[in-house]
Each structure stands twice: as structure tokens, then as C-alpha cells.
Amino acid sequence: MIVAVGSQNKAKLKAVQRAFQELEIEAEIVPVDAPSHVSAMPFSDEETIHGAIHRAEFCLENSKADVAIGLEGGVTEATFGLFLCNWGALAEKGKKPLLAGGARILLPEEIAGRLRMGEELGPVMDDYSKRSGISSNEGAIGIFTNGRIERAEMFKHIIKLLIGQREKKHYVKK
């Protein structure tokens, strides 16, 4: 099947490739520049989910893919502090989108404070780690888990959750 992915981010594309490979499903993966129509730094689960759905739906409308996947990263505030959150949406013609969320960790206050002031996590992580391209490599989750779980691994889990629900026809209300 042809699978469109609404991003050019290397970590996201690697995640999709690996998920299909590990599930032994043949897939031609097509990256599509898809807008999220949410802020560059989504600040709630709700907003992050909308970003994932918008990307997936854009891909479906603008490619020949059978299945379209949107992946979006964000953060969400809790009484404990600011959590990293990530969501995926899988869209197919004539069907309601499927949703799945990824593993989450608390961000250090040093990082959280900067995001609350309006900065984006990608550049903040590059600055913090004195490197570039963290968001398309191990991600904040990789940096703060000592590389135990990297961004691609976290997204891979989300994609398997989506594919599994698709197999079970576990569609939810739009």
C-alpha cells in the first residue's frame, strides 16, 4: 500500500519505515509537506491532536496514498510541570481518523520555562545540547532519557498503535 506521511522530519519518516518493516507490511512511504494548522509549538493534547489530524487529512487529499499518517509533537501543562506529548492520526478515504498518543516525560523546568515564554522546543533543545537538528534525530525524549528512547522509537510505537487499530477497524467519532 502507499502510505503518505505529513512531514519531511527524518525521525518521523524513520519511525514510519521501521513500524511497517517490523510489522512485515509492505508499504511505499511518501513524505508530503503538510501544514498542521496549529501553532508551531502546540501547547495541549487537544491542539497537538488537531495538528496530527490536519496533517493526515492534507496528505490524503493531496496524494494518491491509500493511507495517510500525521504525526505532531507538542507539550501539555499539568500540576507536575510541562510534559512532552506526541500524537498520531491515520486517515483513509471515507473513514474517521484513528488516533494514538506516545510516551511522555516531564521536561526540566529550565526548558519548560523557555517554552512558556514562547520559544519552540526544537531550537531550545539545540541550544541546550549545543548541537543542531535534535528534533529530527533523538529528540528531547532521547536527550532526557539518556538515549534509551529516541524520538523515532516513540513515534514508531504510535504508528503501530494506529496500524493495529486500523486492523481492528477501531474507528472513533470524527
Ligand SMILES: O=P(O)(O)OP(=O)(O)OP(=O)(O)OC[C@H]1O[C@@H](n2cnc3c(O)ncnc32)[C@H](O)[C@@H]1O
Ligand atoms: O517538520 P515537522 O514535521 O513539523 O517536525 P518538527 O520537528 O517541527 O516537529 P513538530 O512540528 O511535530 O513539533 C512541534 C514543535 O516541537 C518541537 N519538538 C517536538 N518534539 C520534540 C522533540 O522530541 N525534540 C525536539 N523538538 C521537539 C519541534 O521541533 C517543533 O518546534
Ligand SMILES: [Mg+2]
Ligand atoms: Mg514543525
